Amino acid sequence: MDRIDRIVRPKQSDIGKLLCRPQLEADSVSDTVSRIIETVRRDGDRALVSYAAKFDGAVIDSVLVSRSEMLKMAAKVDPALKNAIDRAAQNIRKFHEAQKPTDERVETEPGVYCWRKSIPLEHVGIYIPGGSAPLFSTVLMLAIPAQLSGCEKVVLATPPRSDGTIDPAICYAASITGVTTMVAAGGAQAIAALAYGTESVPAVDKIFGPGNRFVTEAKQQVAASQCAIDMPAGPSEIMVVVDRHSNLSFVAADMLSQAEHGPDSQSILVVLASTEEEGNEIVDTVERNIEIQAENLSRKTFVESSLRHAKAVIVTSVEECALVVNTYAPEHLIINLADFVELEQMVRNAGSVFLGQWACESAGDYASGTNHTLPTAGWARSYSGVSLDSFFKKITFQRITKQGLVSLGPSIETLAKAESLDAHANAVRIRLEASKKDQS
Incomplete structure (x- = not known):
């Protein structure tokens, strides 16, 4: 297996370029x-x-x-x-x-009622x-x-x-x-x-x-x-966060589980270390575990191709770690740390997050209960994964009583006139005039 590319304490402006997703087939379809x-x-x-x-x-x-x-x-x-x-x-x-x-x-x-209805x-x-x-x-x-x-x-x-x-x-x-x-x-x-x-x-x-x-x-x-x-969807991806206390054989297994999806899948290792030397030692150990475990995989060809796009990022603080996570916006994020709470609270961009050494991505892919249809290619910055809500549309309703319009109408009319939408203003005015006649 090729040596995993290593990146040490990248600047935020460089993270996107250094961790770019693989583009194996550039020709347009x-x-x-x-x-x-x-x-x-x-x-x-x-x-x-x-x-x-x-x-x-x-x-x-x-x-x-x-x-x-x-x-x-x-x-x-x-x-x-x-x-x-x-x-x-x-x-x-x-x-x-x-x-x-x-x-x-x-x-x-008073007199202005608004609600939403969820329609499948x-x-x-x-x-x-x-x-x-x-x-x-x-x-x-x-x-x-x-x-x-x-x-x-x-x-x-x-x-x-x-x-x-x-x-x-x-x-x-x-x-x-x-x-x-x-x-x-x-x-x-x-x-x-x-x-x-x-x-x-x-x-x-x-x-x-x-x-x-x-x-x-x-x-x-x-x-x-x-x-x-x-x-929007693309090749699958995983980011695994580790430190010197992590079970690195588990980490290797998680990276391989993602790599076997296909040659354009990507696995990113983020190492939280006290020094660059310690970080490199951790990456070396993960590499050795990957080589050992990959020998027994039926989709070894896919794995080898995919891992050519693997990256290891060495950081020295939780804040730097969060910067890498949120800039890359991974589909799957495993925080394989004994103390994962601080980083968990800083995660803003991810499709699905797995906490602790026992939470393997395979659980979410199959049977824990969460949905595995997730945003890839950085779309986790703006998209959620599939949920029950994905199968509903929301329709808003409102009911306004005469008293409600009498109270709110003048403000609506003022706003419409300010935007030079006279017909909008008239739709309110004609009702206000009708309400006055009803009172006489």
């Missing part, structure tokens, strides 16, 4: 994705069947997967895996149930990557909050396997989480089908889920004109 979207809009199911053969090597007669076929495939899942999925689902459901909105009602002044999205689409690592866990993360929020239709799209079937674990997760429609389609073509609809695929109001650069580009294109998406 925009034109390719645009053509795929247009083809699906024009040819519908026929395009999806054709793309399944072209990209997935699968011959399918229909893009829809029937409920009976879903259950047939789900039955093939090993009982031990079913039990693990059930347990994860239980915790995810419990955590998200606690997020059910409570709509507030406020009387801003009617139709949502969830995209589940297939390929070498079918993400059945993402079915739980997206379909469970959709079900809890009361979404009317939950349409799941995932690539077919070469024999035309859907991965059994994906089918089982879908069968227990309220998925109403399953579509055998992957890539940009699946996103196009969810956004615009086809003869068989119902169009949805919002699309959720991770994917490769084609899926990401497709989501951004449909979001510009047709359909909402959960958030």
Whole structure:
């Protein structure tokens, strides 16, 4: 394994450049994705069947997967895996149930009542990557909050396997989480089908889920004109904060767990040390642990490629550590410190935070209960991860009595005139005059 690049006490202005995310494929996929979207809009199911053969090597007669076929495939899942999925689902459901909105009602002044109502999205689409690592866990993360929020239709799209079937674990997760429609389609073509609809695929109001650069580009294109998406997304990433008291074999395992996602994933080590020498010794130990553990991994090729983008940042204070964390804004942040409270309170930008040596990122990815659909590429500065709230829209309501308008109206009229919006002012004035006639 290559030696991890080391950065010592960087200035804030340099952190973004020194910890830049990997850009393995600089060529744009925009034109390719645009053509795929247009083809699906024009040819519908026929395009999806054709793309399944072209990209997935699968011959399918229909893009829809029937409920009976879903259950047939789900039955093939090993009982031990079913039990693990059930347990994860239980915790995810419990955590998200606690997020059910409570709509507030406020009387801003006498006779003026304002409130919000949380309305579930009617139709949502969830995209589940297939390929070498079918993400059945993402079915739980997206379909469970959709079900809890009361979404009317939950349409799941995932690539077919070469024999035309859907991965059994994906089918089982879908069968227990309220998925109403399953579509055998992957890539940009699946996103196009969810956004615009086809003869068989119902169009949805919002699309959720991770994917490769084609899926990401497709989501951004449909979001510009047709359909909402959960958030911008990119390759997965992790930042692990350690000091001399940390269990460094745990740290190596966490960095490897992120690296195996793919060659464009990134692992960042932040070392809180009293001296640069001590920091380098810690990084050396982590490197040795990574080499030992990587030997036994099935996705070693991915790991080796990903770790070429790994960085180690050595800092000498909690304040410097917080500066690195908040500037980078990691998708996953593990604070593997015995005393993590001070740094925890300083975290402002992160997708999901794991505290202490026993909180591995794998727990959040699968079964602790929090959602693993998180902002990447620095978007944690402005986006939250998926939650129950992601499946609601908020509508504001107000009721104003005659007395309320009589009291508030003159102020509204003054404000409207100041902005030269005479019709706005008149809408108030005509009511105030009517209220005076009612009193006479």
